[in-house]
Amino acid sequence: xxxxxxxxxxxxxxxxxxxxxxxxxxxxxxxxxxxxxxxxxxxxxxxxxxxxxxxxxxxxxxxxxxxxxxxxxxxxxxxxxxxxxxxxxxxxxxxxxxxxxxxxxxxxxxxxxxxxxxxxxxxxxxxxxxxxxxxxxxxxxxx
Numbered sequence: 273x274x275x276x277x278x279x280x281x282x283x284x285x286x287x288x289x290x291x292x293x294x295x296x297x298x299x300x301x302x303x304x305x306x307x308x309x310x311x312x313x314x315x316x317x318x319x320x321x322x323x324x325x326x327x328x329x330x331x332x333x334x335x336x337x338x339x340x341x342x343x344x345x346x347x348x349x350x351x352x353x354x355x356x357x358x359x360x361x362x363x364x365x366x367x368x369x370x371x372x373x374x375x376x377x378x379x380x381x382x383x384x385x386x387x388x389x390x391x392x393x394x395x396x397x398x399x400x401x402x403x404x405x406x407x408x409x410x411x412x413x414x415x
Contacts, residue, residue, distance in 0.1 A: 360391045388405065390403065
């Protein structure tokens with residue numbers, strides 16, 4: 273452990289440096305190669321584990337269509353402060369999803385048609401979490 277004589281009253285102050293390395297940035301790093309060729313992190317490096325994505329709701333149900341019936345879902349993940357995104361190949365005629373203006377973690381889901389589908393909420397590290405959506409509409413007095 274490196275030592276310094278910078279302490280008050282002549283005390284010796286011990287320093288121990290533990291660089292924090294995000295798990296995603298470890299891909300392609302080597303201890304001596306500077307970034308090419310794989311390998312493990314440098315000795316003494318602390319690796320921050322990737323935590324699962326947590327959604328404030330795992331499914332949403334709607335009984336009416338339109339923006340006035342929108343609902344929000346928040347995404348979070350321990351040890352992660354990046355943005356989230358959402359996608360779907362089955363929801364275009366059932367519901368829309370977009371980040372709430374000014375947010376990187378809160379999604380606004382708007383029902384646009386009857387049916388069921390699933391969105392995938394993802395971080396920038398390759399993890400994703402499904403969000404099930406069900407929209408039911410009732411026609412009263414219709415044909």
